Every structure is written in C-alpha cells, then in structure tokens.
Amino acid sequence: MTKSPPAKCNVVTINYIHCQAHYRQRFEELFATRAHAIDRVPGFIEMHVLRPKDMESDYLIVSFWENEAAFQSWTTSPEFIEGHKRGFEDIRQAKERGEEPPMTSDFKIYEVIAR
C-alpha cells in the first residue's frame, strides 16, 4: 500500500479520550504497545497520541486519512476490534465490577482547510 505524505491529507479525525486519573498510566501503556492494526487499514496515513500537559484535559488520538470513507470503513473493520481489544476488555471488567468506565471517548471529524 502506498502511503501519502501528510501534506496530501485533508481529513483528520480526533478521538478525545477522557481518562480517569487512576487509568492514565495503563492508557499510555496501551498506546506505547499498540497493536498497529490500524496501520494496515487502506487510506490510513498516520496517527499521533497526544498527552495534555495540564494532565486534566483529554488525551487526543489524532489520525490522518486519505478521505473520510477510509475512516468510516475502519470503524466497522476487524482492525478496529483488534486495535481496541485490551481497552474494551478493561471497560468490560470495570462494568462487571460495577465501576464507572476508566475512559470514555468521543470522535470528531475535521477537514484541513489551511496550512
């Protein structure tokens, strides 16, 4: 698969991850050892995981895509399930214990309109 350079990418998605304080270390570990399943998805270019300096704001997962269709098709792909397996399992276990989810997420889609 040919990867386009970021300069040609006009679609960016950001997953805003609200992490409970006790889960931050685990969250960072999940991404430090991520499955890289998304890297195989057609139309995916690259991603950055951003830690907020204030340690209170959301973490951001910023992903660059060749087009929005590529992003949408990833969200229903086996790679999506594979890439989120450990995080989903953490959430499931917290629910089983009657606890709040250790993280919640909210996707937003953007278009690059200037550089």
Add this chain to the structure above:
Amino acid sequence: MTKSPPAKCNVVTINYIHCQAHYRQRFEELFATRAHAIDRVPGFIEMHVLRPKDMESDYLIVSFWENEAAFQSWTTSPEFIEGHKRGFEDIRQAKERGEEPPMTSDFKIYEVIAR
C-alpha cells in the same frame, strides 16, 4: 532555518477557536490568506487549520514545534502580533460596537507520546 520532519516533533499545541456562526466565513478567509509570520519563527515546524465537520465544534489550529520553549517564545514575539493583526482588529471593533467577541481562543499544550 532547517525544518525537522513532523516525525521528530514531540510538542504539539492546539488553539481551540470558538467562532460565532456569522464569523466562520471571515475566520476561514483569515487563515486562507494568513500572514505566514509564524513560519519564520525558530522551532516552528508546521500547522494545520482544522474545520469541524459538525460545524458546531471548535476550529482547531494544530501547530508542531521542536520544543515547548519555541512555542512559548512565539507567543510574545512580533510574529505573534503580526500573524494575529486582522483577527485582533475584528475583536477590537466588535468590542467598540458593544458586541460579543466574534471568536474566543484557548491554547492547550500536548506531548506526542506514541505514533
């Protein structure tokens, strides 16, 4: 000035711009014709201006820096004033007319912890 590729950049700042609906077109025009003053700032790598697809969320100005000191020093530089001249003037005029500011902004600083 040598520009590092984004892959070497570990500091990202995001300016969350809340735009009033009537100001969105003008805001986009300001960035489409931006002064490029920031491009001359040592340690600046690149920026993306992101328009939210839902047209309700904030616009994001995502900037990549060689280090946080470069970002901090830009915020008090002549380039900062030059780059924001027209936007600041729009805000000043709205104030003079007794109106709410057409846009408000909130900077957040992030560290890239994974790719």
